[in-house]
Each structure stands twice: as C-alpha cells, then as structure tokens.
Amino acid sequence: MHRHHDMGGLEAGPVEQTDHVHEPWEKRTDAILRLLTGKNASVMTVDELRRGIEDLGPGIYDELSYYERWISSITNILIEKGVITIEELGKEMEEVQARWREVSK
C-alpha cells in the first residue's frame, strides 16, 4: 500500500516557484491549530492534524488547497472528539454565511 501523501521519489513536473499572501481565514486556521495543540489548550496534536489530512483521501487531497486540508482535518478531529457537535457547527456556519451575504450587499 502506498499512501497518497507519501510522495517522496514520485515523478512530477517542474517546481512552480510560487508563493501567495496568506488570506485572513488561512491565518485564522493556522492560529487555531497552534492554539489547540499548544500547552494551554492541548485539545489535539499535530499528529492528529496530519492523520486527518492523510485520511481525506487521494482525490480531495489534491483538489483542496493547503489550508482547506487543514481546516477540514481540524473540524473533523474536533467533531470526533466531541469538542464541537455537527449540529452547532452547522448552525454557526449558516450564521457566518448569512452575515457574509449581509456585508457583501
């Protein structure tokens, strides 16, 4: 079995030497992860983050951006651990999306 994220030595094209300015939501995701894995909170580990990303599976792994993989993993792990429930997450996501629509008018 050769897992999808384990890509050392596979063939690939030229390295596209790009970088991008991180968007606020990406920094927020990174900050959330650092806080959750830090000594003050210790809610999850970086190992769980990585495992969650790897378990997203081959197709999604390549389709999603780096921080999209992170937030997917973090959210799944928090649900798994019972830190947040699917119900309250769904309601909060609806609310933030509604606020976005308000603010974008």
Add this chain to the structure above:
Amino acid sequence: MSDSHSHDHDDWPYPHPKQPDTEDSEFTDYMAMAAAVGNLLIEKNIISRDDLRGMIESIDSKSPADGAKAVARAWVDPEFKSRLLEDVVAAAGELGLDAGTIPIRAVENTPEVHNVIVCTLCSCYPRMLLGLPPDWYKSRAYRSRVVREPREVLREFGTEISNDVEVRVHDSTADLRYMVIPMRPERTEDLNEEELAALVNRDSMIGVTTAGK
C-alpha cells in the same frame, strides 16, 4: 446561542466590506468552517478571542530575518555557531528570538557538503524561526522530486552544486525541524553583522540557493 453572542468584526476571516477588490467575492465552505470553528471554540472558552488575535499577530511577526540574524552571528562567532549547531532554539534565544518549543536542527553547508531540506510527507518547516513556508515547499513537485533528483531541483532555483560536493537532503519526518546554515559568501570580511544578515534569504536557509544571491 444565536442572538446573544456578539462578533468582533475584526475576527471575521473575510475581507472588510470596504475593500471590494479582494480576490474572493466567494465565501467558501472552508472559510465558513474557519469562521465557525473559531467562534465555537471562543464561545466554549477553549481559546479566547485575545489568544486568537495574538496568535495571528505572532504568525505575522515571524520572518526569515530571524533565521538570518542567527546565521550572521554564526558566521562571525565560531562559538555561537557551535551552540547553534547544538541547539537552535537555545542559541536563537541568546539573540532575543523566540524560536518556539519544537527542536530545530541546524545543518551547516561546507565546501564538502551542501544541505537541502524537505518534508516529503507534509510540510514540516521551522516556522517559529523562519515564518510560514512558501507554497512551492509544500508542493507535490518539490516534495516528490527533491529527494530523488536534488541537483535538478536546485538547478531550477539557479543553483549549481559542483560534482565534488555532496548534496545531502534532509527529510523532516519527526517533530524536529531543520534549517540550513549557508556558507558565508566570499569577500564579505568588511561587512558588519546586519549587512551579513541581509545576504541570507529564506531560500538559502532551506538550501535551494546559496547566500549572497
């Protein structure tokens, strides 16, 4: 839950309404998750709003300039260099730099060995000393190819390593990160530490380039 909590709009992860030209007129599910998860964690007192803001500021405050300071000091002070090679976090602390808690190992470029860093399995990088890694470091192409054909990848970055020098690739697989101490460029004897640090960029501390370019 719905009406009683107030949101500080600075925390919202989407662009300020007065900035119409930001890239995303779209608010994706992932952005919604980032917003929602943060809000729920704050509501549950698992993290605080101040913690979140402070951590974002901390992320913004880290840059390759911190690593460059340590490299410049290592170039001028051989005993500091020994301490840097022994323990980067402790040595960086001497310079007033908070390089975090995850151990960082410095590997030194010499006339015999050129080092280059990768994380083939994910994107491990000494973020607390160098800031966030560039997109290319996390890309499929870099992670796949630099372990197998490092000289070709270095060539893409404009770096040619001569045949009598060993190219040594370090794959960061454990909770131990790496930084490269590039070689001090020639004819820099008259430069002070600040000027030397200016010669050290991020890519030279990853190992895809040499210092002074």
Add this chain to the structure above:
Amino acid sequence: MARGFEMSAQFSIGERVHVRRAYPPGHVRTPHFIRGKTGVVANIAGEFANPEELAYGRDGLPKLALYHVNFRQTDLWPGYTGQPSDTTVVAIYENWLDADEGSEP
C-alpha cells in the same frame, strides 16, 4: 543533540540499520522510499512519543528513540542522476529499524 540525557537506544552511531519492508495503512512517518533499504546511523536525535499512536489520540508512550539515518542516493534510486557521494538523511523511529543482517561490513 543527543548528549547529556539518559535513554536506551538499541543502535549506535555508525551502525548499519535496515528499514522494515512493510506497507501498512495508517499514520506512518517512515517514507515509503526508504522501506526495505539500509542506511547508517549518523545521529541519535533523542526520544519522542510514537506518532503512530499520537495520531489517534493516544499518548504514544513509551517514547521511541529517533535516529538520523544516512542513505546513499545510489542505494535509494536506480539510475540516480547525481553524484555517488550524495545522500538523503531521514529521521526514523526505532520501531521501524532492524540491525542490518547484510553482508557489507
């Protein structure tokens, strides 16, 4: 980095070690390109909790010795296009290593 603390490490610096040839699923930090390969211990990096356990919310104890193992590129890649002296160094947890039973001294 390995000086000054007590730990029991099975392998010593300079010893040849063999990476187990096994390809399980799950969160594994031993890249597939070194599985079944032999390298030389260059450094004992310390003791770390087992990431294969941490990834699933367990404590990963007892800690495992972590080794920096040097591999010759020519041993890793058929038709390697660089120099014979080139190497790849990987940090490997003790549970993936065995003593090298091969004929080379």
